[in-house]
Amino acid sequence: MNSLTSNPPEWDKQPCPYCGGTVIYVSNAMIYHGRQFGNGMCYVCAKCKASVGVHGRSATRQPLGILATxxxxxxxxxxxxxxxxxxxxxxxxxxxxxxxxxxxxxxxxxxxxxxxxxxxxxxxxxxxxxxxxxxxx
Structure with a gap:
């Protein structure tokens, strides 16, 4: 995988680039031990747990970047x-x-x-x- 050159895709429409796992759009409480931060949403790989937050005060589906380990x-x-x-x-x-x-x-x-x-x-x-x-x- 290369660094992005334009706005990132909605990550739940493709497999995780690291492990091939399913990426889901969920509450970021899932990665922050039950506490929500920011707009409360993120993409996370169900298998390897790579994740990325999303833009907006009220969550959009627009990722802030690439899934990160x-x-x-x-x-x-x-x-x-x-x-x-x-x-x-x-x-x-x-x-x-x-x-x-x-x-x-x-x-x-x-x-x-x-x-x-x-x-x-x-x-x-x-x-x-x-x-x-x-x-x-």
């Missing part, structure tokens, strides 16, 4: 923590940060979403972010 979720948290620190500190405007980071990843800015990245791209992104002031280089 636990490793990928941890990498996304790491990437966002480091990336968000740059723009939240005021060092750079958020939109400019995405444009610069997309260029570093060699992808169009419209495709620069950590939720759209496969594991290898998340690992590469984290390495770039760990270089320190990546937006100045």
């Amino acid at each position: 636990e490793d990928m979720k941890n990498l996304k948290v790491g990437c966002h923590t480091m990336f968000d620190l740059a723009w939240k500190s005021g060092a750079i405007k958020r939109g400019d940060a995405y444009k610069i980071f997309a260029k570093k990843m060699n992808i169009p800015a419209r495709q620069c979403h950590f939720g759209w990245f496969v594991k290898s791209d998340l690992e590469r992104a984290l390495k770039l972010l760990q270089e320190g002031k990546w937006w100045e280089q």
Whole structure:
């Protein structure tokens, strides 16, 4: 599977890309030990438990990205923590940060979403972010 280049599909219309299992659209309480967060809905593989949330205050069926394994979720948290620190500190405007980071990843800015990245791209992104002031280089 490759990183996404456009809006993700509704994941319950195809098998899980990791294990071939059935993907279902359910309450995210299923993955958060009985507690709901955000809009309360997600896609989850019934077999390997890869999951992804959905857009909207009132849940839509539009996924935030690709189904993510636990490793990928941890990498996304790491990437966002480091990336968000740059723009939240005021060092750079958020939109400019995405444009610069997309260029570093060699992808169009419209495709620069950590939720759209496969594991290898998340690992590469984290390495770039760990270089320190990546937006100045």
